[in-house]
Amino acid sequence: MPRAVLAAGVVAVLGLTACSSGDDAASPFGDKQTSSDTPAGQAAPKPPAKITLTPTSGAVDVSPVAPVNVTVADGTIEALTLTNPTGKQVVGQLSADKTSWAVGEPLGYGKTYTWAGTAKGTDGKTAPISGSFTTVTPAGQVDASLNVGDGKTYGVAMPIAVKFERDVTDKATVQKAMTVTTSVPTEGAWAWLDDRTAHWRPKTYWAPGTQVNLVAKLYGTPFGDGKYGAEDRTAHFTIGRSQIVQANTQTHRLVVIRDGVQVADFPASYGLESDPGRVTHSGTHVVMSKHETYSMTNPKYNYENVVVPWAVRISNNGEFIHGYAPSIWAQGKQNVSHGCANLAPENAKIYFDSAMTGDPVEIVGSTEQLGAEDGDYYDWALTWDQWLAKSAV
Known part of the structure; x- marks a missing residue:
């Protein structure tokens, strides 16, 4: 019996299908059959070119380095120029598929730029490309x-x-x-x-x-x-290469470490400790410049145009490493300078020849610390957290 019931159901469905005809007949699933809006055998119309200008036409206060381009959807660019107020064409690049064009050089400040060209849509019709924008005039x-x-x-x-x-x-x-x-x-x-x-x-x-x-x-x-x-x-x-000077105002030595190896240990005399205005500042200094001879002047301490040999500037507060024969008697024993590190001239020459702008000079032992008032470069006197706190971002 189950087989006979199943066969009868199939016959009923087949019979219904055979009796259906016409475009408005319902499908076995209840969907109404509709005809297409486009007549049979006729293709849908193709759209015209859609042109987008960046920045939009009429825009003002545009940055001269902002993105400037033309894009075309449903079409391609046939011809295009962007000109400045004198008529000079701006350098630009057309994409390989001719659907976009972008400026290839910075623009000028306070100038009006004008588009001129045509695009051809997929509908075969030509559309004009036109418009203008003005860049910002800085105060x-x-x-x-x-x-x-x-x-x-x-x-x-x-x-x-x-x-x-x-x-x-x-x-x-x-x-x-x-x-x-x-x-x-x-x-x-x-x-x-x-x-x-x-x-x-x-x-x-x-x-x-x-x-x-x-x-x-x-x-x-x-x-x-x-x-x-x-x-x-x-x-x-x-x-x-890595070259680090380690200077100690208490031991009166100046040690040079190159690529992790000590290559020199010179006796030195640093700033007189009894006068805060003459103390060599502790902290990591940076070599700024080198001079075979340098004329030292300090009206506060009544000396002018004292020429020293083999001078290496290590800060903008007047601190140098340099040769000074008159203080050889104190070098390695006591501090008598006006803030510089004094070496015997022959030792100063050895250091001078090895020094490079950007080398660190790590000074320890004094009562005064390198800081902002010393000018360039006090960067390494700041901890990393202090440094990060000075970022604007």
Whole structure:
């Protein structure tokens, strides 16, 4: 009996299907069959070109480095130019599929740029490309200078310093526009030492041989108060061998460690400890420059144009490592200088020949500490947490 019931059900369905005919007949599943809106054998119409301008036509106060492009959907670009107020064409690049065109160079400040061209839609019709926009006119342009240069080699304590010619109000935006990349993974950060100065230093000394690349995309970057960057700044440099000076004002010695090996131990005389104005400051200094001879003047202590040999500047507060024959009697025994590290001239020459801008000079033992009042470079006098606290981001 079960087999007979199943057979009867199948016959009923087949019979219903055989009796159905016509476009409006219902399907066995209750769906109504409808005809297409497009007549049989006729293709749907193709859409016209859809043109998008970035920035939109009529836009003002556009950054000269903002994205500027034209894109076309349902079509391709046939011809396109972007011209400045004098009619000069801006350099740009058409994509391989001809659906977009992008500016390939920075634009100028305070200029109106005009689009002209055509696009062809998939409907075969030509559509015009037109419009204009105006770039921002800065209240002022701010330039910057660097302390590092292309192809140079520096010591393992060298900070990167960017000095702006005017105060920077929007420090966060400017900081984000400056990028440091390295060939060796290096943890580091920017710090604002004042309203015009930003430094980047690693958390610990650089690894010798590190390749460092700085890109500061300042042009077109807002500095705040209506001011914008005047020009980009870049530098690519190398970190050299490791050479660290360890200077102790209490033992009256100056030790040189190169690549982890002690290569010199000189007797020295540091700043007179009984006078706070003459004390050599403790803290990590950085070699800033070298001079075969240097003229020393300090009206407060009544000396002028005292020429010393083999002078290596280690801070902007007047501290040097240099040769000084008149204090040889005190070197290795007591501190008598006006803040510098005095060496015998022949020892000063040995150190001078080995020194490199960016080398650290670690001074310990004195009653005065290196700090912001000493100017460049007091970067290493700050703890890492203190340094990070000076970041604007």
